[in-house]
Amino acid sequence: MKKVVMFFLCLLILILPSQVFAQRKVPILIYHSIDEFTGQGSKELYVTPDNFQKQMIYLKDHGYTLLTFDRWQDIYKENKPIFITFDDGYKNNLNAFAIFQKLENERFKPSGTIFVISDFIGRSNRLSKSDLKMMADSGIISIQSHTATHPDLTEIKNYEYELKGSKDKIQKITGQPVNALAYPYGNFMTKS
Helix, strand or coil: CHHHHHHHHHHHHCCCHHHHHCCCCCCCECCCCCCCCCCCCCCHHHEEEHHHHHHHHHHHHHHCCEEEHHHHHHCCCCCCCEEEEEEEEEEHHHHHHHHHHCCCCCCCCCCCCECCCHHHCCCCCCCCCCHHHHHHHHHCEEEECCCCCEEEEEEECCHHHHHHHHHHHHHHHCCCCCCCCCHHHCCCCCCC
């Protein structure tokens, strides 16, 4: 009996796909501003449009598939999946959108996720409602939440406004589901 159980266990391990037993690690490239640095803000958050385009061409030429979090389940279907994200919803993210449009062809369908701070939408250096709607409608960019006001989530109590309020506002603007959240500052709490 013991040999029969071992035989079936070995057979099961050989037949079932490896994804059942292990999670797949997928890289996420995080950007903020796609523009020339002009002396305002943090220089380390800027990537020039030319440099960004070169990075996307590298991914294209090396067989990567750019995914959004709407397509999370596709990480097992693609040979080289990768996520391209942009935090904060800066107006200059339109430069990345234009580069994606320029590089798109029948073999390469670039896409990315912009995590917007919902209360900052429409400010002078932030994406407008019409920008967000246009990009969401393109199918190239997914618009997701980076909270309502960009607080450290480990320090606040008003989660309903920061999370649900942001989600509802973005969904109303784009007409698309919000199913991902980028934690401001990367801070989060774990239960002990």
